[in-house]
Amino acid sequence: MKASEVKAMIEAGLPGAQVEAVDTTGTGDHFEARVVWDGFEGKSLVERHQAVYRCLGAAMAGPIHALTLKTLTPAEGAGRR
16 A cells, blocks of 8 residues: 555545545555644544544454554644654
8 A cells, every 4th residue: 555545535525624634654554644624623543543443444453454643633734843
């Protein structure tokens, strides 16, 4: 799987989200994603991660072996990397 596919899947499931995805090992199964989305407002960390996992669906049990997430609201993401 490519990082661009991970990015596209998250963007499709969270309209308006700003997503950066990186293949951390170059093997297509370990990824890191930074997701900034206004829908995370008022949500716990677990709820935020669950929202992203729903976007990725079966890929979480298939080609994606590991996923590190940073999930932020726009206010939290302003100026943070």
